[in-house]
Amino acid sequence: MAVDRAEVKVGAMNLLEVNNLGKSFHGLHAVNGVSFSVAADSIVGLIGPNGAGKTTLFNLIAGALAPDSGSIAFAGTRVDGLRPDQMCVRGIGRTFQIVKPFAGLSVLDNVVVGALQRAPNVITARLCAEGILAKLGLESKRHLPAAALTLPDRKRLEVARALATKPKLLLLDEVMAGLRPTECDDFAATLRDLNRRDGVTILLIEHVMRTVMALADHVIVLHHGEIIGHGTPAEIVRQPNVVASYLGASDQS
Amino acid sequence: MNRRASFLLALLAVTLISLPAFANNYFLSLATFFLLFAYTGQAWNIMMGFAGQLSLGHALYLGVGAYTAGALYFHYGLSPWIGVWLAIVACIALGAFMGALAFRCDISGVYFTLLTIAFAEFARIGFDHFAWVGGSAGLFLKVAQQNHIDWLNLRGPPAMYYYVVLILAALAFAASAWLLRQRPGFYWQAIRENEEAARSLGIDSFRWKIFAVITSAAMTAVAGVFLAFYYNNLFPEQIFSINRSVEMILGPVIGGLGTLFGPLVGAALMIVATEGATELVDALGWNIPGVKQLIYGVILFAVIVYLPHGVWPSIARKLKLER
Numbered sequence: 001m002a003v004d005r006a007e008v009k010v011g012a013m014n015l016l017e018v019n020n021l022g023k024s025f026h027g028l029h030a031v032n033g034v035s036f037s038v039a040a041d042s043i044v045g046l047i048g049p050n051g052a053g054k055t056t057l058f059n060l061i062a063g064a065l066a067p068d069s070g071s072i073a074f075a076g077t078r079v080d081g082l083r084p085d086q087m088c089v090r091g092i093g094r095t096f097q098i099v100k101p102f103a104g105l106s107v108l109d110n111v112v113v114g115a116l117q118r119a120p121n122v123i124t125a126r127l128c129a130e131g132i133l134a135k136l137g138l139e140s141k142r143h144l145p146a147a148a149l150t151l152p153d154r155k156r157l158e159v160a161r162a163l164a165t166k167p168k169l170l171l172l173d174e175v176m177a178g179l180r181p182t183e184c185d186d187f188a189a190t191l192r193d194l195n196r197r198d199g200v201t202i203l204l205i206e207h208v209m210r211t212v213m214a215l216a217d218h219v220i221v222l223h224h225g226e227i228i229g230h231g232t233p234a235e236i237v238r239q240p241n242v243v244a245s246y247l248g249a250s251d252q253s
Numbered sequence: 254m255n256r257r258a259s260f261l262l263a264l265l266a267v268t269l270i271s272l273p274a275f276a277n278n279y280f281l282s283l284a285t286f287f288l289l290f291a292y293t294g295q296a297w298n299i300m301m302g303f304a305g306q307l308s309l310g311h312a313l314y315l316g317v318g319a320y321t322a323g324a325l326y327f328h329y330g331l332s333p334w335i336g337v338w339l340a341i342v343a344c345i346a347l348g349a350f351m352g353a354l355a356f357r358c359d360i361s362g363v364y365f366t367l368l369t370i371a372f373a374e375f376a377r378i379g380f381d382h383f384a385w386v387g388g389s390a391g392l393f394l395k396v397a398q399q400n401h402i403d404w405l406n407l408r409g410p411p412a413m414y415y416y417v418v419l420i421l422a423a424l425a426f427a428a429s430a431w432l433l434r435q436r437p438g439f440y441w442q443a444i445r446e447n448e449e450a451a452r453s454l455g456i457d458s459f460r461w462k463i464f465a466v467i468t469s470a471a472m473t474a475v476a477g478v479f480l481a482f483y484y485n486n487l488f489p490e491q492i493f494s495i496n497r498s499v500e501m502i503l504g505p506v507i508g509g510l511g512t513l514f515g516p517l518v519g520a521a522l523m524i525v526a527t528e529g530a531t532e533l534v535d536a537l538g539w540n541i542p543g544v545k546q547l548i549y550g551v552i553l554f555a556v557i558v559y560l561p562h563g564v565w566p567s568i569a570r571k572l573k574l575e576r
Contacts, residue, residue, distance in 0.1 A: 083452065085452045085455045088453060096449075101450075105446060109439065112439060113439050113454055116440070
């Protein structure tokens with residue numbers, strides 16, 4: 001039931017435009033006719049119940065999966081079907097919901113790998129990585145192997161590594177999971193800072209509603225692979241179908 | 254590497270450089286094999302230890318390298334100093350072909366390893382029927398007087414071969430150390446640890462895996478050329494044998510995968526274990542066939558069970574050789 005297949009316009013200049021995107025696995029429509037856009041310099045929240053297709057949508061945008069139909073435009077050019085590394089080069093950074101640290105490398109070296117994407121050599125990359133670790137509060141753990149980090153720290157490391165590639169658009173997949181409410185607020189402040197000061201556009205999947213509500217300029221609700229609602233956080237909580245399918249059932253805030 | 258490690262490395266270098274002055278020919282041949290294994294181990298370690306791509310078919314590059322330079326010398330008298338470059342080119346081409354085939358078709362893990370074995374076996378069977386290089390009857394290079402050094406054709410006494418392989422091992426160590434600290438080292442390790450995450454950080458994993466394979470293949474080709482001129486005879490059954498491939502990986506596996514000193518320490522242990530087993534059997538006067546291999550196997554088994562990350566990491570920790 002596609003309530004809204006029309007473009008979800010957010011602001012004037014769109015960094016990301018997703019048009020009629022579709023992906024199915026063995027006949028199951030994980031993502032079905034999804035269209036939306038993300039304005040430059042905004043923070044957009046993507047919410048919806050488990051299995052709604054949020055992570056699949058991320059994988060399509062990040063190039064980890066190729067779409068069956070539809071198109072993705074980034075900064076004005078078509079990018080659908082590109083490889084993940086090409087997406088990163090264009091300026092799309094991502095984290096993984098199931099964290100994928102380079103377990104045998106130190107926390108610092110994990111971030112250096114990302115920083116090498118833009119840095120001309122290892123020395124500059126290391127400087128850049130040190131700065132990002134400080135920003136995310138991981139500097140005291142930089143010489144530990146990534147395998148030694150707790151889950152919330154691993155989530156931070158995911159963000160640090162993605163940030164090191166200097167993305168224009170950052171895709172965050174449930175980076176708040178497992179954090180205490182105060183930690184969530186701290187992390188949200190860090191993200192807002194990145195958005196305001198460094199101009200990083202953020203598209204985030206999040207179940208922690210208080211964070212989404214506080215952080216996002218705009219929220220998109222996905223259900224059974226289709227967009228069933230969108231708007232500002234204040235508008236979203238008043239849409240009856242959104243409340244029925246997601247918020248009312250599993251409000252975690 | 255800290256001060257202590259640098260000091261030990263310098264001590265090792267001085268010992269190795271002065272070795273021919275006091276070692277007899279037998280001991281020198283053992284040392285030559287130690288350095289050759291250290292060298293091939295370093296080459297294999299780039300592919301598996303750094304980039305996480307397990308090859309059990311490195312005999313392919315050893316054999317093709319040996320036969321390329323050996324046959325060109327045998328037929329045309331081409332100097333090994335030119336032959337080695339052709340051997341490198343041949344092995345880079347082979348490695349790139351196999352890598353492209355595997356990585357384009359998403360052949361990874363154990364299936365990739367099977368492919369490396371298949372390539373080496375193909376080569377063994379192919380060379381068995383390759384009349385120009387003598388087929389299964391072998392290729393024999395002219396042996397010159399031992400006391401006279403002929404640098405151009407790499408003929409000379411054992412000490413000359415020893416110094417050649419010493420330089421090779423030192424260069425391979427330096428190259429590995431450099432690569433590990435530069436962009437390729439970071440990218441290879443990222444691919445080894447988690448390829449999907451590596452790709453999301455902008456790493457073209459196809460390109461970098463191919464680069465690991467051809468670097469490793471080119472280095473192994475040089476070892477092949479050395480073997481051809483050291484042994485002076487080549488048989489497909491020997492040089493392309495899977496035993497060769499396994500021999501090459503034992504050093505870095507025992508010593509410590511992905512470490513710089515692992516291949517060196519592992520190669521030394523292998524020689525000590527083999528020789529130790531021989532000495533022990535002789536001393537005890539046992540005349541049982543296979544007992545040497547059994548002792549060797551027990552030593553390997555003990556290392557793998559008690560030091561699963563290799564010998565070097567625990568030595569480094571005990572002697573406080575790391576930061």
